[in-house]
Amino acid sequence: MIGVPTYRRTGSALHAARTGVGIAYCGALTLPAFLFESPLVLAGSLAAVLATAACARVGGELARAAALAVPLALLVTVINPIVSQQGLTVLVDGPIVPVLGNVDVTLEALVYGAVAGLRVLVVVLGFALYSACVDPDRVLRLAGRVAPRSALTVSLATRSVPLLGRDARRMAEAYTLRAGARPAVHVRERVARAATLTRALGAGALERSVELAAALEVRGYGTLARFPASRAPWSRHDIAFGLATLVISAVCVIAFVTDLASFEPYPLLHMAAGPGDIAFAAALPLLAIAPFRARRAARG
Amino acid sequence: MAEPLLRLESVGYRYPGADREALDAISLEVAEGEFVLVAGISGSGKSTLLRAGSGLVPHFFGGRLAGRVTVSGMDTRRHGPAEVARVASSLFQDPEAQVVMSSVAAEISLPLEARGQSGAAVTRAVEETALALGVADLLERDTQTLSGGELQRVALAAALVTQPALLLLDEPTSQLDPVAGDELVSQLRRLNEEWGTSVLLAEQRIERCLSAADRVLAFERGRIVWDGTPREFVVWAAAHAPALTPPAARMFSLAGLRPLPVGVKDARAALRRSPPVPEAEEPRAESPRRRRFGRFRRGRAALAVERLWVEFDDGSPAGHAALRGVDLRVDPGEMIALLGRNGAGKSTLLRTCAGLVRPARGRVEAAGDVALLLQSPSDYLVHERVAEELPRASASAVLEELGLLGVSDRDPRDLSGGERQRLALGIVLAGRGIGGGSPPAVVALDEPTRGLDWEKKAALAERLHDLAEQGAAVVTATHDVEFAAALASRCVLLGKGTVMADGPTRQVLSGGRYFATEVARVFWPARGIVRPEEGAARLVAEAQEEAVPA
Numbered sequence: 001m002i003g004v005p006t007y008r009r010t011g012s013a014l015h016a017a018r019t020g021v022g023i024a025y026c027g028a029l030t031l032p033a034f035l036f037e038s039p040l041v042l043a044g045s046l047a048a049v050l051a052t053a054a055c056a057r058v059g060g061e062l063a064r065a066a067a068l069a070v071p072l073a074l075l076v077t078v079i080n081p082i083v084s085q086q087g088l089t090v091l092v093d094g095p096i097v098p099v100l101g102n103v104d105v106t107l108e109a110l111v112y113g114a115v116a117g118l119r120v121l122v123v124v125l126g127f128a129l130y131s132a133c134v135d136p137d138r139v140l141r142l143a144g145r146v147a148p149r150s151a152l153t154v155s156l157a158t159r160s161v162p163l164l165g166r167d168a169r170r171m172a173e174a175y176t177l178r179a180g181a182r183p184a185v186h187v188r189e190r191v192a193r194a195a196t197l198t199r200a201l202g203a204g205a206l207e208r209s210v211e212l213a214a215a216l217e218v219r220g221y222g223t224l225a226r227f228p229a230s231r232a233p234w235s236r237h238d239i240a241f242g243l244a245t246l247v248i249s250a251v252c253v254i255a256f257v258t259d260l261a262s263f264e265p266y267p268l269l270h271m272a273a274g275p276g277d278i279a280f281a282a283a284l285p286l287l288a289i290a291p292f293r294a295r296r297a298a299r300g
Numbered sequence: 301m302a303e304p305l306l307r308l309e310s311v312g313y314r315y316p317g318a319d320r321e322a323l324d325a326i327s328l329e330v331a332e333g334e335f336v337l338v339a340g341i342s343g344s345g346k347s348t349l350l351r352a353g354s355g356l357v358p359h360f361f362g363g364r365l366a367g368r369v370t371v372s373g374m375d376t377r378r379h380g381p382a383e384v385a386r387v388a389s390s391l392f393q394d395p396e397a398q399v400v401m402s403s404v405a406a407e408i409s410l411p412l413e414a415r416g417q418s419g420a421a422v423t424r425a426v427e428e429t430a431l432a433l434g435v436a437d438l439l440e441r442d443t444q445t446l447s448g449g450e451l452q453r454v455a456l457a458a459a460l461v462t463q464p465a466l467l468l469l470d471e472p473t474s475q476l477d478p479v480a481g482d483e484l485v486s487q488l489r490r491l492n493e494e495w496g497t498s499v500l501l502a503e504q505r506i507e508r509c510l511s512a513a514d515r516v517l518a519f520e521r522g523r524i525v526w527d528g529t530p531r532e533f534v535v536w537a538a539a540h541a542p543a544l545t546p547p548a549a550r551m552f553s554l555a556g557l558r559p560l561p562v563g564v565k566d567a568r569a570a571l572r573r574s575p576p577v578p579e580a581e582e583p584r585a586e587s588p589r590r591r592r593f594g595r596f597r598r599g600r601a602a603l604a605v606e607r608l609w610v611e612f613d614d615g616s617p618a619g620h621a622a623l624r625g626v627d628l629r630v631d632p633g634e635m636i637a638l639l640g641r642n643g644a645g646k647s648t649l650l651r652t653c654a655g656l657v658r659p660a661r662g663r664v665e666a667a668g669d670v671a672l673l674l675q676s677p678s679d680y681l682v683h684e685r686v687a688e689e690l691p692r693a694s695a696s697a698v699l700e701e702l703g704l705l706g707v708s709d710r711d712p713r714d715l716s717g718g719e720r721q722r723l724a725l726g727i728v729l730a731g732r733g734i735g736g737g738s739p740p741a742v743v744a745l746d747e748p749t750r751g752l753d754w755e756k757k758a759a760l761a762e763r764l765h766d767l768a769e770q771g772a773a774v775v776t777a778t779h780d781v782e783f784a785a786a787l788a789s790r791c792v793l794l795g796k797g798t799v800m801a802d803g804p805t806r807q808v809l810s811g812g813r814y815f816a817t818e819v820a821r822v823f824w825p826a827r828g829i830v831r832p833e834e835g836a837a838r839l840v841a842e843a844q845e846e847a848v849p850a
Binding site: 007135136137138140141152155162175177178179197216220227228231 | 354355356359360380381382383384385386388389390392394396397398399400401402403406410411413414415416417418419440442444458459462468651654656671672673674676678679680681682683691713727728729730731732
């Protein structure tokens with residue numbers, strides 16, 4: 001289903017790493033999107049996420065997420081130059097619109113919109129990577145040490161997403177099988193049908209959730225105890241991905257503190273692109289795939 | 301004397317907004333180690349009894365509870381479902397709505413971890429339970445990749461891993477094929493014998509589990525109308541509740557033989573005392589109703605399928621072949637049943653015929669429209685009023701014909717399972733066979749009897765016969781071999797996407813051990829007798845032959 005990545009066991013080194021490390025590692029890959037505005041760094045961060053997905057063999061899952069994330073990023077890119085009137089390089093001399101005022105499109109606003117879209121893309125794909133590579137059951141156990149009921153709720157919500165997708169497909173099929181059903185040609189018909197099916201899907205989901213709640217009650221999950229802590233020793237994957245997480249995070253923080261890879265969109269575009277900035281951006285994907293390389297080296 | 305595991309004392313219960321009691325003055329005790337089968341038609345109170353035993357009634361469903369329910373000494377008014385769950389585990393019909401985790405191992409271990417257990421104790425309990433239920437090879441699988449049967453066994457394992465003293469099961473085999481259903485019942489009996497787990501099992505297909513039970517409760521309108529051993533039950537049912545009489549017992553009853561058998565083993569033992577049954581003649585004269593359809597069986601096929609090959613993308617480079625070169629011809633007015641295990645390709649075949657799936661190879665040709673009723677009738681319910689679900693022109697006529705006029709203003713999701721199923725059939729066939737009009741060339745139904753009791757199945761069969769009489773070819777995919785025997789003149793058995801058997805119902809349903817009716821299993825290896833009436837006729841004829849002096 002478009003935009004809904006689910007956990008897929010591929011047996012990669014990342015899948016084998018312990019839950020906390022996996023979560024931290026995926027978080028570290030998206031950290032630049034929160035700290036930096038430089039397109040160079042954001043491109044490096046995106047490359048890191050994509051390279052990791054390829055190494056973990058979950059490229060298909062990310063492609064599904066991209067089907068949602070790319071249009072969203074484009075939307076952000078387009079909206080920013082309309083609502084932001086900053087920047088000195090006017091590309092389109094727009095009309096004066098009530099409330100918005102003069103809607104000139106500037107190069108700076110367009111680029112900054114693209115930067116914001118890129119950040120959205122990195123964050124969404126980073127989350128997709130986490131969804132595809134970190135076992136939700138183990139996340140439940142981890143979170144269950146602190147808040148078992150909340151963790152179970154999140155786990156159920158996660159599991160219900162693909163179920164909803166299947167329900168939607170079945171209901172759409174059933175709709176076409178009704179007596180006298182004809183294909184929706186006009187946009188208005190399509191919208192009306194989509195609204196009908198969405199409402200029915202919600203009703204069906206509520207019905208299922210009641211059954212699920214009853215099942216949870218009779219399994220005794222209403223009185224969940226805190227989950228016990230795992231005492232498993234650290235594997236080489238845990239160590240490799242843990243180290244990579246530390247290094248990526250440290251590099252990002254140092255770069256942030258030292259004002260490396262600075263970017264100023266307004267009033268005129270300015271992007272630092274010296275050797276240090278480029279090296280920092282290029283280091284991100286290399287550091288990201290290093291734990292996978294370490295595994296191959298260990299294999300001999 | 302030991303405290304009973306489950307005790308109900310004059311229990312009455314009414315659901316919120318209901319106009320009658322779902323349980324009416326029920327008094328009952330279930331002792332440790334008992335295997336109790338709960339029989340009754342839909343809406344008789346079976347499920348409510350189990351809900352009362354698990355504490356869901358009244359804690360989860362609300363309503364008004366009278367009397368007292370105790371589980372292992374715990375009064376369910378004071379102890380909620382979570383506390384009762386320490387003693388009693390429950391399993392419902394739909395495995396999809398019970399599974400929480402994404403991997404099988406995590407699903408089975410969750411109940412233990414939720415109780416704060418960890419380490420070796422959890423690992424050992426999971427391993428032992430998985431081995432006992434035959435799901436050890438599934439432990440590393442993703443729950444989303446399991447079949448319905450596998451998922452139900454995993455749900456059962458999760459219910460059993462805490463080693464409950466009492467197991468409450470609400471039609472757990474309703475979504476399973478005959479093989480998986482029989483396996484599940486056998487496993488329940490083994491757990492009952494070896495682990496001492498008490499079992500309270502509500503089932504529609506009584507013949508599947510009667511011989512495994514120690515005791516039978518029959519429910520009618522919220523009351524227990526019978527409580528006794530299976531042997532006593534079949535005698536009572538034959539006299540007072542034909543809908544609850546298993547096929548073998550019905551056959552003996554029709555033939556005037558006594559004692560009535562509890563199951564296949566019993567019936568075979570009784571027949572061994574008589575001379576062996578000779579090979580039945582090949583299809584004898586069909587019933588008058590079936591013979592009438594013969595007038596359509598000439599000329600162009602209603603549905604012709606040739607070398608049909610359907611593949612799905614399952615992530616593997618080769619893909620998954622759901623159908624592998626299937627050939628099938630169905631004539632106008634013919635009624636056929638598609639049988640096979642979960643995943644055999646029955647649904648895919650119907651969906652391909654209805655144009656929902658594009659074949660990789662092969663050809664599907666229909667003489668007209670193909671109307672398909674999908675597995676879940678709820679998928680058709682998209683409006684807020686029953687009447688709105690139907691085309692305005694034919695709504696009244698359809699509702700009247702289906703006996704749903706009284707509920708036309710209700711929300712479709714408030715309807716019972718049987719009513720939903722009828723409404724869905726009406727949605728698919730409104731103005732074309734139901735509520736006027738001519739039926740489509742092909743009426744296809746995917747598991748239409750799921751959750752229906754014997755009476756509702758008979759009504760459905762009658763409706764399908766009417767459509768066939770009007771010239772429609774009726775193709776029904778079902779796990780219910782008894783329904784197939786009552787409905788179809790021809791059966792097609794699918795396995796791994798290929799046709800394994802295709803022939804008259806009497807031949808196909810008496811040609812194997814799993815996809816065979818109870819009566820056919822009684823006469824095995826003799827072939828050709830699948831329905832109680834046919835078996836009874838044979839037994840009477842033999843008795844008469846014996847009575848004639850040489």
